Amino acid sequence: MRLTFLGAAGTVTGSKYLLEHDGRRVLVDCGLFQGLKQLRLRNWDRLPLPASQVDAVVLTHAHIDHSGYLPALAKQGFRGPVFSTPATQELAALLLPDSGHLQEEDAFYANRHGFSRHSPALPLYTEQDGRRVLQQFRPRGFGEAFEPVPGLTVRFSPAGHILGAASVHVAWNGGSLLFSGDLGRDEDILMRPPAPPPAAGHVVIESTYGDRLHAREDVAATLAETVRRTAGRGGIVVVPAFAVGRAQALLYLLATLKRERRIPDLPLFLNSPMAADVTDIYHRHHGEHRLDASQCEAMCLCARVVNTVEESRKLNELRFPAVIVSASGMATGGRVVHHLKAFAPDRRNTILLAGYQAAGTRGAALAEGARTLKIHGDYVPVRAEVVSLGSLSAHADREELLRWIGRLPGAPRRVFVTHGEPVAADRLRLAIEERHRWPCTVAEQLQAVDL
Numbered sequence: 332m333r334l335t336f337l338g339a340a341g342t343v344t345g346s347k348y349l350l351e352h353d354g355r356r357v358l359v360d361c362g363l364f365q366g367l368k369q370l371r372l373r374n375w376d377r378l379p380l381p382a383s384q385v386d387a388v389v390l391t392h393a394h395i396d397h398s399g400y401l402p403a404l405a406k407q408g409f410r411g412p413v414f415s416t417p418a419t420q421e422l423a424a425l426l427l428p429d430s431g432h433l434q435e436e437d438a439f440y441a442n443r444h445g446f447s448r449h450s451p452a453l454p455l456y457t458e459q460d461g462r463r464v465l466q467q468f469r470p471r472g473f474g475e476a477f478e479p480v481p482g483l484t485v486r487f488s489p490a491g492h493i494l495g496a497a498s499v500h501v502a503w504n505g506g507s508l509l510f511s512g513d514l515g516r517d518e519d520i521l522m523r524p525p526a527p528p529p530a531a532g533h534v535v536i537e538s539t540y541g542d543r544l545h546a547r548e549d550v551a552a553t554l555a556e557t558v559r560r561t562a563g564r565g566g567i568v569v570v571p572a573f574a575v576g577r578a579q580a581l582l583y584l585l586a587t588l589k590r591e592r593r594i595p596d597l598p599l600f601l602n603s604p605m606a607a608d609v610t611d612i613y614h615r616h617h618g619e620h621r622l623d624a625s626q627c628e629a630m631c632l633c634a635r636v637v638n639t640v641e642e643s644r645k646l647n648e649l650r651f652p653a654v655i656v657s658a659s660g661m662a663t664g665g666r667v668v669h670h671l672k673a674f675a676p677d678r679r680n681t682i683l684l685a686g687y688q689a690a691g692t693r694g695a696a697l698a699e700g701a702r703t704l705k706i707h708g709d710y711v712p713v714r715a716e717v718v719s720l721g722s723l724s725a726h727a728d729r730e731e732l733l734r735w736i737g738r739l740p741g742a743p744r745r746v747f748v749t750h751g752e753p754v755a756a757d758r759l760r761l762a763i764e765e766r767h768r769w770p771c772t773v774a775e776q777l778q779a780v781d782l
Contacts, residue, residue: 357386358387389413475487
């Protein structure tokens with residue numbers, strides 16, 4: 332078995348792991364690179380093998396940094412099956428066409444206003460490309476053994492994080508390899524904790540928060556205080572939020588705070604039709620999360636869903652206190668970028684960051700105290716208050732990662748650390764070596780290893 336790291340090495344995006352065994356090739360994850368320009372440019376590079384030679388893809392979950400390259404792979408000639416959990420398939424049916432649509436919108440906007448260096452600016456793939464690849468999905472349940480190609484047996488186990496998120500166990504004639512996928516929190520607001528890992532000869536573990544612990548803060552109290560403080564000065568709270576996971580957690584918290592009268596009875600807007608559709612999917616997968624039917628219902632009804640582009644534009648004219656939850660979570664694109672352009676210059680307003688912000692994204696710049704943001708070719712002043720709710724992240728922190736891998740039934744032959752910025756990945760490597768005395772390596776881009 333040969334394992335090659337084609338993404339999420341030295342960064343938290345672009346997850347792609349190539350497995351080659353007995354002449355067959357399987358990709359575990361097929362994600363887009365995001366953030367820094369030099370990373371985003373990798374999306375336009377061809378893989379080191381023709382797409383037509385990839386026999387199958389196995390997805391850990393639906394987030395775009397793990398699934399968003401699938402339409403491009405299919406566009407280049409991939410015709411094999413895509414295996415995922417049922418919830419991941421449902422989420423991908425929303426996320427992949429939306430990703431193509433956003434790329435088309437961004438290209439159109441760039442061409443219309445002439446701020447792209449490319450003439451014309453083109454999308455990596457289209458909405459139709461995103462819809463087309465959905466026909467290749469083959470859902471499999473947690474714990475169900477399946478063969479993506481002859482000679483490999485794969486099983487999904489719950490990873491927490493978001494609906495459908497899985498760790499992936501791959502076995503072949505005497506060998507085995509476990510991909511953690513993105514691991515969730517032990518005490519997440521919405522999701523149940525990750526399942527204990529099965530025994531494996533080799534392990535690939537994510538390290539998004541490999542160098543830090545989440546603050547032990549009262550998230551609801553911090554959110555309530557932020558909303559009250561902003562409303563008190565007549566401002567608007569703009570929340571960049573991932574349409575899958577964080578948007579639902581925020582809606583649940585806001586609905587609870589309103590019901591308990593801990594925040595004013597101000598308007599809540601969910602400016603992401605896709606996030607509203609995702610919220611509906613939570614109703615159909617009660618076994619994977621902590622909310623009951625009534626809590627799901629409250630989460631769905633607490634905000635007004637903004638469907639059309641025209642309605643979205645009108646939000647930028649608001650002159651009374653409100654909360655706007657809108658994608659994308661790191662402010663890399665989508666409707667929230669237009670809201671930042673409108674509301675960031677006003678000191679009365681607040682920008683609330685509610686999850687991990689990858690290097691090179693507008694969200695990371697805001698978290699680091701940037702006083703200007705480059706949006707659509709212009710520099711927009713940031714005078715609004717910026718608040719980070721890091722403990723609302725859906726990723727396990729360092730101690731939770733160590734606790735998960737420490738539950739392995741036996742010592743693996745080697746651990747590979749991926750999906751983290753360089754410092755975070757190396758800190759987790761060192762912690763694993765010191766705590767468990769297991770050989771541990773930080774993976775590098777395009778590194779190939781024979782297992």
